[in-house]
Amino acid sequence: MTFVLGVAIFWRIAPYSVLAQSLIFTDIVMLTILMFASGGVKSGVGILLAVSVAAGGLLIGGRCALVFAALASLFVLAEEMYAIDQLMSTRVNYTYAGMLGASYFAIALLSLVLARRSEQILKLADQRQNTIIQLEELNQYIIQHLQSGIIIADQHQVIHVANQSALQLVNKKLTPHKLKAISDKLAQAFENWINAGDNNTTMLKMSYETEIQCRFLALPTQHQDYYMIILEDTALYNQRLQQSKLASLGRLTASIAHEIRNPLGAISHAGQLLSESDQLDSQDLRLTKIIENNCGRVNQIIEDILSLSKRKDSVREKIDLLHWLNDYFTTYYLEHSKAAGKFQLILNDPSLKSSTVDVFMDPGHLKQIMDNLCQNALRYGHPERGLIDIRIKYDSQGPCVEVLDHGPGIMQNGVQNFPGSWGKKRSP
Structure with missing residues (x-):
């Protein structure tokens, strides 16, 4: 019967709780019969009931553990009463039966505590597992969305991780197994860096004329050594450098424009005052008009420069x-x-x-x-x-x-x- 229930639990023929309760109950009944056939509580078979009670507390937990302890105690007392009544036994073993019952309850309580602690440990392990999975997914998302190409390899040049940017730079659709599959020069530079550790940068020119800068970095880990290879398209790097220079030049130009605006305002104001004079002839008035027009042009240039330096973010x-x-x-x-x-x-x-x-x-x-x-x-x-x-x-x-x-x-x-x-x- 126990074997049949064990097979049923393995194949999940019925709900787990029902099958486990049936298994423990069957053990208690069978062991009680075996104890009766062996001569009662003095035979020592009753101690096997403690194993079933403990198993019930660990496998099912909750109030069922106390129920199984109560059933085992009642079955032991019932066995003693039946032996005295039917077999006219003169040996009264109620004290030993009571001690067995008390031990069943003690074991049930202990197994209940152990079961709860096991559930807490299992729950904590599940939480840690979910956290690790989430962190791994987050790391994969971050790595895949980096603009630079990232390759994680070990000291044997076996590639463990490569993001999409790296695959695009090396013109690969699938992640290669080793660095040598990408480039012999890259594999040789990586090996030289591990052995010597002096030059962690190399230039890699692919077959389609794309020049890639490769940098090697060691990743601190407790067990196995891993290394990160950063791949950057030199064209994009130069573009970022040019953008940085242009930003600095824009700030410098805006500063110069501010410095020009002050004397320009004084020149424009002086020209306007000069044009209002009654002592100027037509030639002088023409000159003041030229001053005013060119001041306006220069001021418009300054406005354009300042508007470019203060340009707001685009709204698509x-x-x-x-x-x-x-x-x-x-x-x-x-x-x-x-x-x-x-x-x-x-x-x-x-x-x-x-x-x-x-x-x-x-x-x-x-x-x-x-x-x-x-x-x-x-x-x-x-x-x-x-x-x-x-x-x-x-x-x-x-x-x-x-x-x-x-x-x-x-x-x-x-x-x-x-x-x-x-x-x-x-x-x-």
Whole structure:
């Protein structure tokens, strides 16, 4: 019977609590019968009931442990009463039976305490496991969303973790097993760094002409040594460096603009006072007008510089690009009458006429970009040779607007200086 119930518990044929209670109850009944057949409580079989009571407290817990202790005590007393009544036994063992019953209750209480403590430990272990899983998921999320490529490897060059940025930089879809699968030069530089520990940086040039800077760092762990390899595209690194320099230059330019504004205000004010004099002839009045106009120009330049240095964060909005461009050129023709009729809107895909081309962008920034492109196209794109095309198309990254004029374009030797050379024009 016990074997059958054990198989039922293993295969979960019925609820666990029902099967466990049936198993303990069966043990108590069978051991009581065995104790009776062995000569009563003096046979020592009754001590086996304590094992069943303890098992009930540990497996089920709660009040069931005390119930099993009570059942075992009652069965022992019942066995003694039956032996005296039916077998006319002259040996009265109620004291020993009572001591067994008391021991059952003591064992039941002890097993109950142990069961509760085991439940607390198990609950704490589950909490720690969930915390570890959450931390691991968080670490994976952080690693995968880092802009730099991250590779975690051991001293045998076995790769354990590689984020998506690293796979893109090394042109791999799946995580390689070893560093040698990425590059022999990277594996050799990593081995040299582990052995010597002097040069933790190497440049890696992939087959598709992308130059990657690799840095090696040791991760402090208690057991096995792990190392982190940071991969950075040198083009992105140079771009960040240039952005930092431009930010510093912007702050310097704003400071210079503030310094220029004070004497400029004094010059403008002096010119206005001079123009109000009755003793000036027409030639002198013309000179004061030139002073006033140029002060206004310089002041406008200062305002533009300060507005660029204090530019607010862009607020992206959903824009219907076709509708926005039509409204833009309507307003542009009103502001620049000479540009009327010199632009034409072209759709690469005819289906765009019956659909909306939605983009998320700051309308103010988009207007500034279009103003600069259109003004440069009018100024340097030879509009007399034909209409300037405003072409809308889709590329791999989404909607794209092209301003195509008839200018000479950028010479091959000037590509490296672009957009620095372009910034020397009037409307960069």
